[in-house]
Amino acid sequence: MLEFDGLVKAYGDNQVLKGVSFSVAPGQMFGFCGSNGAGKTTTMRIAMGLARADAGEVRWSGRPVDEAVRRRIGYMPEERGLYPKMKVGEQLTYFARLHGMDAAPAARAAEAWAERLGLGERQGDKVEKLSLGNQQRVQLAAALVSEPEVLILDEPFSGLDPVGVDSLAEALLEQARRGVPVVFSSHQLDLVERLCDAVGILARGSIVASGTVPELRSTTAGRQLRVVAPDAPAGWAGAVPGVRVVSEQRGDTVLELAPGTDDQQVLAAALATGRVTHFAWREPTLVELFRDAVTTPEEVAA
Amino acid sequence: MTATAHRDAQTLAPAHPDVTPHSPAQLVRLVAGREVGTRIRDKGFLAGSAFLILLIVGMLVFQVLINSGEDTTRLGVVGGDTTVSDALRSQGEALGTEVEVVEFDDEGAARTAVEDGDVEGALLSPSGVQPELLVESDGGQVETLVQGAVQGLSLSQQLADADVTLQEPPEVEVVALDPDADADFEAIIVALMGVAVLYGLLLLFGQFVAQGVVEEKSSRVVELLLATMRPWQLLAGKIIGLGVLALGQMLVIAVIGVAGALAFDLVALPGDLIGTVLTVLAWFVLGYAFYASLFAAAASLVSRQEDLGSVITPATLLPVVGIVIAIQAAQDPTGTLAVITSYVPGISPMVMPLRQAAGAAAWWEVALAVVLMLVAIAAIVRIGGRVYAGALLRTGGRVKLREALASEK
Numbered sequence: 001m002l003e004f005d006g007l008v009k010a011y012g013d014n015q016v017l018k019g020v021s022f023s024v025a026p027g028q029m030f031g032f033c034g035s036n037g038a039g040k041t042t043t044m045r046i047a048m049g050l051a052r053a054d055a056g057e058v059r060w061s062g063r064p065v066d067e068a069v070r071r072r073i074g075y076m077p078e079e080r081g082l083y084p085k086m087k088v089g090e091q092l093t094y095f096a097r098l099h100g101m102d103a104a105p106a107a108r109a110a111e112a113w114a115e116r117l118g119l120g121e122r123q124g125d126k127v128e129k130l131s132l133g134n135q136q137r138v139q140l141a142a143a144l145v146s147e148p149e150v151l152i153l154d155e156p157f158s159g160l161d162p163v164g165v166d167s168l169a170e171a172l173l174e175q176a177r178r179g180v181p182v183v184f185s186s187h188q189l190d191l192v193e194r195l196c197d198a199v200g201i202l203a204r205g206s207i208v209a210s211g212t213v214p215e216l217r218s219t220t221a222g223r224q225l226r227v228v229a230p231d232a233p234a235g236w237a238g239a240v241p242g243v244r245v246v247s248e249q250r251g252d253t254v255l256e257l258a259p260g261t262d263d264q265q266v267l268a269a270a271l272a273t274g275r276v277t278h279f280a281w282r283e284p285t286l287v288e289l290f291r292d293a294v295t296t297p298e299e300v301a302a
Numbered sequence: 303m304t305a306t307a308h309r310d311a312q313t314l315a316p317a318h319p320d321v322t323p324h325s326p327a328q329l330v331r332l333v334a335g336r337e338v339g340t341r342i343r344d345k346g347f348l349a350g351s352a353f354l355i356l357l358i359v360g361m362l363v364f365q366v367l368i369n370s371g372e373d374t375t376r377l378g379v380v381g382g383d384t385t386v387s388d389a390l391r392s393q394g395e396a397l398g399t400e401v402e403v404v405e406f407d408d409e410g411a412a413r414t415a416v417e418d419g420d421v422e423g424a425l426l427s428p429s430g431v432q433p434e435l436l437v438e439s440d441g442g443q444v445e446t447l448v449q450g451a452v453q454g455l456s457l458s459q460q461l462a463d464a465d466v467t468l469q470e471p472p473e474v475e476v477v478a479l480d481p482d483a484d485a486d487f488e489a490i491i492v493a494l495m496g497v498a499v500l501y502g503l504l505l506l507f508g509q510f511v512a513q514g515v516v517e518e519k520s521s522r523v524v525e526l527l528l529a530t531m532r533p534w535q536l537l538a539g540k541i542i543g544l545g546v547l548a549l550g551q552m553l554v555i556a557v558i559g560v561a562g563a564l565a566f567d568l569v570a571l572p573g574d575l576i577g578t579v580l581t582v583l584a585w586f587v588l589g590y591a592f593y594a595s596l597f598a599a600a601a602s603l604v605s606r607q608e609d610l611g612s613v614i615t616p617a618t619l620l621p622v623v624g625i626v627i628a629i630q631a632a633q634d635p636t637g638t639l640a641v642i643t644s645y646v647p648g649i650s651p652m653v654m655p656l657r658q659a660a661g662a663a664a665w666w667e668v669a670l671a672v673v674l675m676l677v678a679i680a681a682i683v684r685i686g687g688r689v690y691a692g693a694l695l696r697t698g699g700r701v702k703l704r705e706a707l708a709s710e711k
Contacts, residue, residue, distance in 0.1 A: 050695055077522065081525050094336055
């Protein structure tokens with residue numbers, strides 16, 4: 001289990017993290033979402049020892065993450081970083097060695113990963129000569145080359161074309177299948193929804209929602225019901241107890257029901273106005289969940 | 303927490319069989335190895351090194367040429383005898399040139415030889431009433447030489463004719479007040495050349511360290527590096543790696559210089575030469591440790607190569623002051639300025655070797671200067687290391703010194 005436990009961090013008066021806690025199981029793909037400046041990068045940097053938490057700690061297999069553990073973590077920083085004048089193959093070998101591999105296995109691993117990520121031809125090229133997409137691949141290869149036990153990736157998909165996204169996603173899923181917990185941050189929520197077993201949404205310095213996407217859907221405060229009753233007068237639903245009208249437009253209404261409210265009562269009220277052409281629960285997308293979680297002032301219990 | 307694993311987390315990822323944890327020393331060695339490896343294949347570095355070696359070889363060849371062109375004067379004589387030749391030779395000795403006398407049968411042959419430059423001058427009828435000196439255009443030293451010899455000859459001839467016997471003139475006894483002065487002078491020249499190379503390489507490799515630090519900051523690769531090691535390990539690896547190269551280059555220059563000087567017989571006392579060179583090498587190691595740490599800490603404050611100058615320049619001033627004082631100290635190794643500055647850390651590597659070469663520094667003075675330098679290095683490594691660690695992960699503008707010292711990470 002990779003556990004982030006009560007991380008607190010302030011830069012001067014700016015309280016960036018106010019107790020961030022979540023955990024990622026081995027083999028789990030964890031999507032880390034949050035608005036810009038919410039503290040995702042700070043959280044990951046604390047895990048990598050690049051920033052010091054004022055309180056709280058990060059644990060791997062029950063043990064606080066220290067330098068020895070960190071060498072077993074593959075990391076991709078938000079700001080990409082490679083030696084621009086070093087050749088791809090040498091660079092990967094160097095990072096593999098820094099993570100504890102001996103010279104010969106490191107060289108083999110570097111070659112294998114370069115091959116696997118489609119950089120086989122470019123191993124002798126300097127990094128600065130590569131396209132941005134290929135540099136991104138080298139960056140990923142640098143994170144994966146030492147066969148890490150944990151992956152922490154900050155915005156790994158940003159700047160990739162759709163084909164690049166697919167091959168990166170495939171590489172990450174493969175690592176998860178190997179039993180590696182993968183944490184990555186992303187603004188591409190559709191991608192997170194598609195790839196991740198679990199999602200954590202960070203807002204205002206703490207995790208406001210976390211769990212699997214279905215779990216998030218069910219725990220969202222109130223559920224939304226769309227009812228289309230063309231002949232209904234405006235405000236027809238307002239009278240039903242436990243119902244809040246989210247939007248209403250020429251008989252097309254979106255309602256939010258307080259927990260314990262009987263949806264059949266709503267249907268009865270709708271039928272009382274005349275024809276009902278549509279009556280269904282809306283499945284909120286992750287984007288809506290995100291917007292909801294990030295904008296609600298009160299925290300959603302997770 | 304409700305984050306649950308969807309996928310069956312059957313097994314933990316097994317630790318890779320090829321992976322063994324590193325000791326700090328191994329990490330430092332890896333970093334140092336990368337520095338040496340990339341620098342040694344850098345075309346600019348190779349070209350610079352080749353240029354430096356050529357320069358040294360060129361200086362040696364120049365010295366040899368100057369020394370070998372030295373003074374023999376070929377003089378032609380027509381109608382002379384051994385007395386004339388002896389007189390010319392001893393006069394030449396007095397003027398500091400070796401005279402080679404060539405006999406010609408007649409004036410015509412002598413004239414041709416002068417015109418061809420075969421001899422520098424030809425003396426006709428030296429013992430006659432009107433001796434004549436043939437030169438190509440201008441008598442110069444040859445004229446003085448021949449004039450003196452002819453006068454001497456004529457004088458002794460006249461004395462002999464007048465039957466005067468002279469007593470042997472007294473020999474002047476020479477008392478040397480400072481018999482080592484010449485050797486000291488030679489050692490000072492060697493030390494000054496050594497200090498000039500030391501100064502050049504200190505600045506060059508200090509610059510390499512600074513550029514390396516900024517390269518890692520500006521390319522952000524430092525984040526990946528610091529996820530696997532501590533700032534001091536990265537700093538130590540960088541300084542040691544480049545230091546090995548710098549010392550190697552210094553050694554190559556020293557070996558070529560010493561070997562050349564010995565082979566071409568340019569120095570009087572080879573033992574002194576080697577001693578001076580070893581002193582300069584030792585001071586180079588101290589100076590490098592001092593400036594490399596200083597430059598690294600200064601460079602860590604900025605994130606772009608363009609900003610490097612603004613933080614490096616103040617640190618560069620110290621060695622510049624040092625070399626200026628060193629040049630002055632070469633002329634006056636016992637002067638107050640030289641004595642005082644030979645203890646100042648950062649300047650001592652350039653001034654103390656000169657005082658040592660001049661034989662003007664007692665052993666305890668050298669020891670004191672070394673201790674002061676070591677204390678300064680320890681302080682710079684400590685404070686500079688903190689600045690480096692504090693500033694390394696702050697990118698963007700220029701980090702203030704105080705901020706860097708205040709933040710641990």
